[in-house]
Amino acid sequence: MSRKRFGQTIRALREKLLQEDKGYSLRRFAARVGMSPTYLSKVERGDLPPPGEEKVKTIAVELGEDPDELLALAGKVSSDIPEIIRRRPVMMARLIRKMRGMDDEQVERIFRIVEDGDW
Numbered sequence: 001m002s003r004k005r006f007g008q009t010i011r012a013l014r015e016k017l018l019q020e021d022k023g024y025s026l027r028r029f030a031a032r033v034g035m036s037p038t039y040l041s042k043v044e045r046g047d048l049p050p051p052g053e054e055k056v057k058t059i060a061v062e063l064g065e066d067p068d069e070l071l072a073l074a075g076k077v078s079s080d081i082p083e084i085i086r087r088r089p090v091m092m093a094r095l096i097r098k099m100r101g102m103d104d105e106q107v108e109r110i111f112r113i114v115e116d117g118d119w
Contacts, residue, residue: 004045004046005042005046005073006043006050006070006073006074006075006087007043007045007046007050008031008044008046009073010043010044010059010063013063013065014026014029014044014063017063026040026041026044029062032056032062033055033059033062034055034058035051040062049074050073050074050076051074052074053071053076053078053079056070056071056074056076057070057071057078075102079104086112
């Protein structure tokens with residue numbers, strides 16, 4: 001995971017909202033997500049690593065982004081995922097490894113089957 005990539009993404013998303021006149025200056029955004037402007041600035045520049053899970057989720061919601069995507073960009077996974085895997089470690093590992101070689105369309109088909117309960 002690259003600190004810079006996470007920080008650059010957060011900055012780009014925030015600045016896009018700022019350009020849309022939504023008031024997302026560094027200071028205002030930092031206040032909205034409960035961070036100091038100095039800390040946020042260092043994260044955006046890649047001088048500091050991404051914050052913890054809950055803060056990344058807060059940032060994602062504020063930016064209108066998917067929390068799991070920003071967590072992945074930060075080199076993290078949501079804390080509920082390991083528990084899900086621990087319940088069925090062999091099956092979940094097999095499933096994830098099998099899906100590794102699939103394209104998005106194939107994964108989406110599996111997701112729809114599971115979501116619909118249509119098996």
